[in-house]
Amino acid sequence: MNETLDRERIRSNFDRTMQRLRRAAEQSDRDPDSITLVSVSKYVDAQQTRLLVDAGAMDLGEARPQQLWAKSADECLAQCDHRWHLIGHLQRNKIRRTLPLLHLLHSVDSARLLESVNEMCSTLDLRVAGLLQVNISGDSAKHGFNPQELIDTTQQLVASAPNVEITGLMAMAGWGTDPDQAGRQFASVAKLRDQIQDATGLPLPNLSMGMTSDFEQAIAHGATHVRVGSALWQ
Numbered sequence: 001m002n003e004t005l006d007r008e009r010i011r012s013n014f015d016r017t018m019q020r021l022r023r024a025a026e027q028s029d030r031d032p033d034s035i036t037l038v039s040v041s042k043y044v045d046a047q048q049t050r051l052l053v054d055a056g057a058m059d060l061g062e063a064r065p066q067q068l069w070a071k072s073a074d075e076c077l078a079q080c081d082h083r084w085h086l087i088g089h090l091q092r093n094k095i096r097r098t099l100p101l102l103h104l105l106h107s108v109d110s111a112r113l114l115e116s117v118n119e120m121c122s123t124l125d126l127r128v129a130g131l132l133q134v135n136i137s138g139d140s141a142k143h144g145f146n147p148q149e150l151i152d153t154t155q156q157l158v159a160s161a162p163n164v165e166i167t168g169l170m171a172m173a174g175w176g177t178d179p180d181q182a183g184r185q186f187a188s189v190a191k192l193r194d195q196i197q198d199a200t201g202l203p204l205p206n207l208s209m210g211m212t213s214d215f216e217q218a219i220a221h222g223a224t225h226v227r228v229g230s231a232l233w234q
């Protein structure tokens with residue numbers, strides 16, 4: 001592949017995505033700097049990921065722990081500033097190796113996982129920031145807590161995991177939803193967050209929601225982290 005062409009294409013994709021983010025923020029009277037673009041690099045290799053970092057991406061997301069490990073170990077990528085977000089399911093046997101690499105774990109998707117992460121943090125003597133993943137679409141193939149479960153147990157969950165700093169919720173719109181339907185799902189995530197905050201007094205400022213096809217709707221409903229992949233690699 002021709003690296004100069006790749007570089008230009010990736011830069012223009014990144015710039016266009018940032019423009020979309022800024023425009024969406026302005027339309028909702030929000031500060032664009034209050035929204036983090038998590039650039040999802042799962043579709044490409046470390047070299048292409050490096051081109052994206054050169055274009056200005058700071059926050060990188062991977063869905064699979066092994067891919068995150070491989071890229072973290074890449075020398076070329078290690079030379080430039082960036083930080084890692086895990087956005088997909090974390091299997092328990094991969095916790096030890098993954099935690100030290102993370103800026104934010106978006107996918108705390110069960111009480112059992114939270115407990116294991118908390119224990120490993122204690123073993124490794126570190127603290128990790130995480131989001132509780134909520135299964136908002138009711139899609140049984142998706143990971144995550146159901147909304148009522150979170151209303152009932154967040155206080156207890158957070159209290160039982162002192163080494164994990166839970167700062168908000170993460171959600172995905174259901175498969176095949178159009179942007180308007182996705183918008184309604186994001187609104188319900190924001191409402192759920194408000195409810196949990198009111199009931200528990202815990203600050204939950206972060207909402208990770210929105211992908212390539214629906215991140216403007218997510219921003220309109222308060223997303224602080226949008227996870228965008230495809231738009232960056234077309």
Ligand SMILES: *Cc1c(COP(=O)(O)O)cnc(C)c1O
Pocket residue numbers: 040042063087088172210211212213227228229230231
């Ligand atoms: C792949 C992925 C994304 C990015 O999706 P795009 O539609 O490619 O922008 C976002 N979130 C999660 C959890 C993903 O696995």
